[in-house]
Amino acid sequence: MTLQQIDARDGRVGEAVVENQPQQVRWSVPIALFACVLLAFFDKISIAALFSDADFQQALGISFDPTRLGLLMSAFLFSYGFSSMLLSGIGDRLNPVRVLIGMMVVWALLMVMMGFTRSYHTMMTLRILLGIAEGPLLPMAYAIIRQAFPQRLQARATMLWLLGTPLGAALGFPVTLFILNTFHWQATFFFMALLTLPVMLLVLFGLRHLKVQRVAQNQQSTPAERKQHRHELLRSPHFWMICLFNIAFLTYLWGMNGWLPSYLIKGKDIHLEHAGYLSSLPFIAMLLGEVLGAWLSDKLDRRALACFLSLAGAGVGLAAVLQLSGTYSVIAAMALSTFMWGAGAPNIFALLAKATSSKVSATAGGIFNGMGNFAGALAPVLMGALIAASGNMDSGLLFLVVTAFVGCIILLPLLKKY
Structure with a gap:
C-alpha cells in the first residue's frame, strides 16, 4: 500500500491516500456494482410500463390520469435527488458495502409492498420511500470504486458499473411488459423483489475481498474531523x-x-x-x-x-x-x-x-x-x-x-x- 501526500498548494490538509496495488485490484467489484445499478433501474422505471394497464389503474382506484400516474415517477425522482445529497454521507462513516446490502434489502421489501398495494396514496408513499432508499446508490458505488481502484484505473472501473444505467433503462421496459402480459401487474413487483436475491449474492461474492480503508489516524475519523473535511469540501x-x-x-x-x-x-x-x-x-x-x-x-x-x-x-x-x-x-x-x-x-x-x-x-x-x-x-x-x-x-x-x-x-x- 502506497501513501501519498496531497499537494500543499491546494490549501488542503495533507492526507494519506490509499491506492491498491495492482495484484489487489479485483474487477469483480465493478461487475457486482453493475448488477446493483441494473437492478435499481429496473425498480425505478418498471412502474411506467404499468401506466396503461387497466387492472393496475383499477387496483389504485384511478382511471387513466396521466398527471396522477406521472406523479408516481416524479415523486420518486425528487426523493431520489434529496436522498442522494442528504444521506450519501453515511458511506463516509460506515462500511459502504454493508450500507449497500442494507439498501438492497429495503428495495426488496418495498417492491413486495407495492405488489400488495391497493391505494394510490400508498403507492405514492412507497415510491417516495424507494427514491430515498435508492438515492445513495451511485455515491456508494463511486466511493467503493475509489477505495478499491487506483486513480489510473478508475475511469474503466466506473465505466463498468455505469453501463447498468443505459442497459437498465433499455431492458427494464421489455422485461416488465413481458411479465405483465404473461402474468399480472402484481407479478412485476414480485419479480423485481425476487431478482434482488441473486444480485445480493453477486454483490457479497464480488465485494468479498474489498477492505474498506480508513485514512485518518487510528483508522477512524472523529466527528470533528469529519465535519472539518465536509467544510473543506463545501468551500472548494x-x-x-x-x-x-x-x-x-x-x-x-x-x-x-x-x-x-x-x-x-x-x-x-x-x-x-x-x-x-x-x-x-x-x-x-x-x-x-x-x-x-x-x-x-x-x-x-x-x-x-x-x-x-x-x-x-x-x-x-x-x-x-x-x-x-x-x-x-x-x-x-x-x-x-x-x-x-x-x-x-x-x-x-x-x-x-x-x-x-x-x-x-x-x-x-x-x-x-x-x-x-x-x-x-x-x-x-x-x-x-x-x-x-x-x-x-x-x-x-x-x-x-x-x-x-x-x-x-x-x-x-x-x-x-x-
Whole structure:
C-alpha cells in the first residue's frame, strides 16, 4: 500500500491516500456494482410500463390520469435527488458495502409492498420511500470504486458499473411488459423483489475481498474531523465547478432521452418506421463512447480535458444535426454527439475523485449526483416549453447545444490542474 501526500498548494490538509496495488485490484467489484445499478433501474422505471394497464389503474382506484400516474415517477425522482445529497454521507462513516446490502434489502421489501398495494396514496408513499432508499446508490458505488481502484484505473472501473444505467433503462421496459402480459401487474413487483436475491449474492461474492480503508489516524475519523473535511469540501470552488459541469452534462442526457425520438420524427421528418430502429443507434454509440473514453482517459490521466472534449464534442455534434436534413446524415451526426458524451461519462467521476478528498467520497458523490439529477430532470420540461413557445423542434435541441458549451466554459479553469 502506497501513501501519498496531497499537494500543499491546494490549501488542503495533507492526507494519506490509499491506492491498491495492482495484484489487489479485483474487477469483480465493478461487475457486482453493475448488477446493483441494473437492478435499481429496473425498480425505478418498471412502474411506467404499468401506466396503461387497466387492472393496475383499477387496483389504485384511478382511471387513466396521466398527471396522477406521472406523479408516481416524479415523486420518486425528487426523493431520489434529496436522498442522494442528504444521506450519501453515511458511506463516509460506515462500511459502504454493508450500507449497500442494507439498501438492497429495503428495495426488496418495498417492491413486495407495492405488489400488495391497493391505494394510490400508498403507492405514492412507497415510491417516495424507494427514491430515498435508492438515492445513495451511485455515491456508494463511486466511493467503493475509489477505495478499491487506483486513480489510473478508475475511469474503466466506473465505466463498468455505469453501463447498468443505459442497459437498465433499455431492458427494464421489455422485461416488465413481458411479465405483465404473461402474468399480472402484481407479478412485476414480485419479480423485481425476487431478482434482488441473486444480485445480493453477486454483490457479497464480488465485494468479498474489498477492505474498506480508513485514512485518518487510528483508522477512524472523529466527528470533528469529519465535519472539518465536509467544510473543506463545501468551500472548494473546484468541487462546485465540477458539480455545475455535471448539471450541464446530465441536462444533455435527460434532454436526449426525453426528446430524441420525437425530434427525429417531427423535427427532421424521419418516418416512424425509420425512427424505430435508427433512434437506438445514438445510444449504441453512447455505450461505445463510454468504453473507449474510459480506456483512453485512464491511459492519459487527463480527466478534466477528457470531460471538456466530451461535452464540447457532444455540443458540436448537435449543432451539426441542426444544419443537416438527410436521414442518415442526421443520425450519423446524432451518433457522433452521443458517442462524445459517452466518452466523458466515466471520466467525470474520475475527475471528481481527483479533485476531492477521499475522506468525503460519498458526501461529494451525493451532492454531485443529486444536483445533477435535479437539474437534468428539468431538461425535458424546459425543452418542451421552448418548443411550444417557438413552434419549432430545433429550439429544444439548440437549448442542449448552448448548455453543453456553457458547461465547457465552466470547466476551463480546471483543464491544466486535473
